[in-house]
């Protein structure tokens with residue numbers, strides 16, 4: 001019998017190589033691996049040149065695992081080989097010139113980015129299964145979800161009240177409404193911001209799957225402005241900056257809390273998700289700027305009133321104004337801005353993963 005070479009078709013994934021040998025009714029299939037990367041195939045069957053003994057040898061680009069699986073069907077021999085290291089190969093063989101008997105298997109062919117998506121989809125499916133099994137095992141899930149739903153509802157109502165109140169007053173009174181924002185909305189804002197401390201506690205108790213640190217920065221940052229800068233200085237309370245700070249805070253929250261409420265009942269509105277993960281892009285820096293303006297405006301007032309000043313010995317000037325602490329706080333504020341912008345950017349990317357497509 002003449003020894004011939006069959007047609008071989010190939011495709012790859014990050015971790016595997018698939019070969020399809022065009023040989024029907026193959027018998028005595030003998031596949032071996034030499035030197036970690038050279039596959040030798042020999043079998044009898046019906047190929048392009050009729051019934052014959054067929055063989056080929058492929059020296060792979062990189063090492064592969066010794067356990068090689070194959071399955072002969074009436075029409076072909078399918079071979080699955082695991083790569084030693086899970087990575088994308090630029091080509092199949094070590095030699096740059098493709099052997100004549102080798103061609104891409106277009107039935108299985110995926111380019112690198114498609115294969116990545118396939119891999120990601122598999123990982124997501126596995127994660128979903130493991131989350132679902134954990135969820136099924138949690139007897140308090142209903143209670144946790146109800147608590148979170150109520151918390152988010154209360155916050156949504158609170159911030160909506162602030163937002164609607166300010167908007168209506170802006171339409172009726174115009175710029176005059178800037179001056180008494182604090183007196184008309186502070187009680188509700190105090191309530192919402194005190195409640196927001198739960199946002200640091202929730203991740204610590206494992207009730208929500210996010211980090212406590214970004215929430216701590218957010219809540220502490222806002223509460224310094226609300227309780228210390230605005231709350232303790234009457235002189236600050238009728239400044240227009242209060243309007244801008246409260247408006248920026250409440251604008252994001254009237255989207256964020258409904259988004260969480262829907263998440264609690266496993267529902268999603270694409271538009272709401274987009275708003276939750278997008279409008280922070282202009283709002284967050286603007287919010288920090290407005291807060292910084294408030295801090296800067298409060299510095300001379302703290303200097304004058306000596307409120308919260310630190311007592312010092314007489315030779316050091318009696319007391320250290322709280323404005324120095326606030327100047328230091330301004331630095332922390334921009335550090336906090338950077339940390340949370342990065343966090344929000346990551347959260348957004350997690351939601352809207354974009355993939356680079358490689359053009360071959």
Ligand SMILES: CCCCCCCCCCCCC[C@@H](O)CC(=O)SCCNC(=O)CCNC(=O)[C@H](O)C(C)(C)COP(=O)(O)OP(=O)(O)OC[C@H]1O[C@@H](n2cnc3c(N)ncnc32)[C@H](O)[C@@H]1OP(=O)(O)O
Pocket residue numbers: 148149151152208209210211214215216217218220221222224248249252256260261263264279280283284285286287288291332333334336337340343344347
């Ligand atoms: C005295 C020491 C002081 C030290 C302070 C240092 C300086 C601080 C400076 C800070 C500057 C602050 C500036 C700020 O005040 C300005 C403004 O706010 S301007 C207005 C714009 N602001 C924003 O856009 C921020 C809004 N806030 C937030 O987004 C969050 O507070 C934040 C912590 C920043 C991010 O939230 P989180 O980490 O929770 O991300 P996700 O929303 O993606 O949630 C992750 C998953 O958890 C689920 N989750 C979270 N919370 C809940 C909930 N309450 N109920 C139900 N589920 C919840 C959520 O659904 C996500 O899950 P999945 O991915 O499955 O949907």
